[in-house]
Every structure is written in C-alpha cells, then in structure tokens.
Amino acid sequence: MIEPERSSIAIIGGGPAGYTAAIYAARGGLEPVCIEGYASGGQIVRSGEIHNFPGYPGGIPGNDLADRMREQAVAFGAKVATDEVVTADLSASPFTITTVESVYHADSVIVATGASSRRLGLPSEDEYDGRGVCYCAICDGPLFSGQRVAVVGGGDAAVEEALALSRIAAHVTLIHRRSEFRANAAIRASLADSPVEVRTPYVVEEILGAEAGVTGVRVRNTDDDKAEDLPIEGIFVAIGHVPASGLFDGYLKTDSHGFLVTQECTTATNVPGVFAAGDVADPRYRQAITAAASGCAAAIDAERWLLGRRIQPM
CATH class of the missing domain: 3.50.50.60 (FAD/NAD(P)-binding domain)
Incomplete structure (x- = not known):
C-alpha cells in the first residue's frame, strides 16, 4: 500500500498556469507539489516560437519557456512530479489526489489541467x-x-x-x-x-x-x-476547445462547454479550498500570459484560504 504524501497545496497540471502557481506557492513557503502529467508543459510546447510573451523580444520556443518556468518553480522549492492524476476526491479538505505512482493528501488544490483545441x-x-x-x-x-x-x-x-x-x-x-x-x-x-x-x-x-x-x-x-x-x-x-475538466465531474461546477466556473474576481471554485487556473477555466483568452497570471492568482487565493483556516505549511 502506498503511503500518502502530505502537502499544503497540490497543483494538478503543468504549463504556464500550473508552473506559475508552483512558483508563487513555493515562494510563499507552502512547499507545493505540482503534478505535471506525462505530457508536461501544456499547450505552449506545441506553439513553436512564441513572440508575445513579455520579456522575450526575439521570441522563445514554447518548450523552452515551459522548461524555464518549471526550473524556476523547482528552484524555489516546489516538488514537480512527472506523474498522471487518476482520481481526485474533492469531497472535503484534506483532499485525496491519486496518481499512477503516488497518493497525495492536500489541504488545498489548484486545478490547472488546461484545454486542447478541437x-x-x-x-x-x-x-x-x-x-x-x-x-x-x-x-x-x-x-x-x-x-x-x-x-x-x-x-x-x-x-x-x-x-x-x-x-x-x-x-x-x-x-x-x-x-x-x-x-x-x-x-x-x-x-x-x-x-x-x-x-x-x-x-x-x-x-x-x-x-x-x-x-x-x-x-x-x-x-x-x-x-x-x-x-x-x-x-x-477555430472550432472550439475541450477543457480537461472531466476528472472533476461530480465535484466542480462547469459551464455548458465544460470549463470550470470560478467565483467572480477570484479563482475559487464551488468547492472551498479548490481553485482553478489557466485554460481549464478560461473559455475566452487562452493565452500563455493570461494562464500564467491566473496561476499567480490561484496561488495567492489558496494561500489566503489556508491562512484563513490557520493551516500551516507541511
């Protein structure tokens, strides 16, 4: 039997949203685990050269940008697991995240599973x-x-x-x-x-x-x-996008297209302690920079929620 690992924040998904959330959570001393999946980096790794991400006037390959974000998260103390989530029990905190290789008990969860182009x-x-x-x-x-x-x-x-x-x-x-x-x-x-x-x-x-x-x-x-x-x-x-939200059916509220619904002006979902960032909750913009921004917001929202519950970092 696998011994569960405890974490203050479990981030499901890599890419700009997940890695940025990991950077901010790690900088906040929350020792997050980012479960990036087996196809890490999100949609930007398929984007070729990216020319509209701030700070790179000459452009940067999408996979290089993802790698730099990942490295930065690890440098600040985030654990990045190249593993795939199988089930997520979001009925109550601490939440249970079961992957192919491990089990995590997390006080809060950030969903950053992204969306794929139809x-x-x-x-x-x-x-x-x-x-x-x-x-x-x-x-x-x-x-x-x-x-x-x-x-x-x-x-x-x-x-x-x-x-x-x-x-x-x-x-x-x-x-x-x-x-x-x-x-x-x-x-x-x-x-x-x-x-x-x-x-x-x-x-x-x-x-x-x-x-x-x-x-x-x-x-x-x-x-x-x-x-x-x-x-x-x-x-x-341009025939639509498919959000990767099916893993959370029965727990998280979605719109008619399957995108996760968040509370106004926050990244909070309908489940206390669970937050959504990036394309899985964004049916409109779907840009690397907006995904990164929402990852930042989700980490801040999660940290404030944990502080409100007086849950200390693991």
Missing part, C-alpha cells in the same frame, strides 16, 4: 501541424503577414480570428460547414463589411501541402457536392 480529425491536419496548421490567430497570425490563409469555424471566435487575420494576411477565406454563422449579430455585421471571403456551406476534406508546409486546402460544397482546391499558406482551425 481538431478537424484529418490525417493531413496532424501532418502539417506547426507547418501551416494553426489554432490561434493571436499567437501565430503575424507569421502569415502578406500570405493567404483560411479560417475554419462558424462561431464568434472563428469570425473574430478571420477579421484579425484580414489586417495581416493578403487574403483570408472563412470556411463554415453551415449556411449561417453562429456568431453574434455585431460580429456578423463586421464580417459583412470586411474583405474576408466567405465559403458556406463548405467542409474541409483535406489539407494540402509539400515538404515546406501547407500549400492549399480541399473543400467541398455540401449543397452541390462539388470539391475545390484553394491555394493558401496557412489554415487556422
């Missing part, structure tokens, strides 16, 4: 991921200055990304599988006044490319069943 499910999408296939216009849009790009999706985020890219790219095509967009009326009005080319109702059948990257996209009109190849250098998939 994918098209095409083999060619995987083949050209990072070589023209992108999931964030704010992050990667400037890489396609003066080039031709396509955006796939029909909601607010997809239309907003197409509009943002229209100020950077030479030509933007917005592809949606339905005849009508789900975006709100104001955003649709902006789209109508923009230079964005709209293709509805079209589905993406294949992403075309060569060794250097994406060269086009094959789309099919679902009304007349005609296929067409559009020449592009980049394609932005």
